[in-house]
Amino acid sequence: MVDFFELSYERSFSAVEDQLQFVHDSGYRYVINNFSTNNLLVFDITDTGDVARIENAQIAGTGPYNLEFEPPTNPGASETYLMSIL
Secondary structure, eight states: OOOOOOOOOOOOEEOBTTEEEEEEESSOOEEEEEESOSOEEEEEOSSTTSOEEOOOOEEEOSSSEEEEEOOOOOTTOEEEEEEEEO
């Protein structure tokens, strides 16, 4: 009889129509691919009354572009992020 099991796996993040929104535990470095432009912004929208721009995002590639960022760590918290073009 199984009482409990846990599964962990790597997840790949890809933008759809130059936008992606996801919820994930904090404390990770994220790489999102498939952007058609390098004019990108990243926001922490966990608290919709206090939206914060993620300033340390790095953009790489020549099309499609990749966006990489590591938000501030908030142990045990799930955060909601939004990536979009300018």
